[in-house]
Amino acid sequence: TQLLEQSPQFLSIQEGENLTVYCNSSSVFSSLQWYRQEPGEGPVLLVTVVTGGEVKKLKRLTFQFGDARKDSSLHITAAQPGDTGLYLCAGVRNQGGKLIFGQGTELSVKP
């Protein structure tokens, strides 16, 4: 059983569409991170959210941490082919705890 469940696992959309990726858990996390991974490379950190209800924006990407700190979402506006990749959420349950990763969402944006 995955502690952090991401959905959907696969997403194929056309350029210009909007999309949302979800990261859900029954556990409370002290912080949650989103990574993006391209083929043949390691994950790269996009954002860290810490406060319940927190919203962070990174250009066309909007990240939200749930009020209860059990879930998070990543929304991409007007997706572009350059957004293609594997998106991973990862959380820490308590101070000093290790990072736990979700299984990832494979996004493909077609021109």
Place this chain on the structure above:
Amino acid sequence: NAGVTQTPKFQVLKTGQSMTLQCAQDMNHEYMSWYRQDPGMGLRLIHYSVGAGITDQGEVPNGYNVSRSTTEDFPLRLLSAAPSQTSVYFCASSRDGSSYNSPLHFGNGTRLTVT
């Protein structure tokens, strides 16, 4: 600026063979870790180290050994490879292991196939 360097990039082993995956970082990070990535399972922590001379087990340590004799290097050893160890392995480092203040920097991975 090299960051985290992993070698080799690809490796094929026969069941029972041993090998060492190398990982080096040039950022003077205290925390280093090894993950394996399998389809549909995300990244799972194998072993980690909070500083030279200190190592600890992660979520899936069986079949793997590590050591940390210097701050820069954190090799992962497979003593007797098994097909279940076919995976992509990532080394990652951070300043102090606190995920909020010091995010993880990943290498580009080693793709290992055990036949």
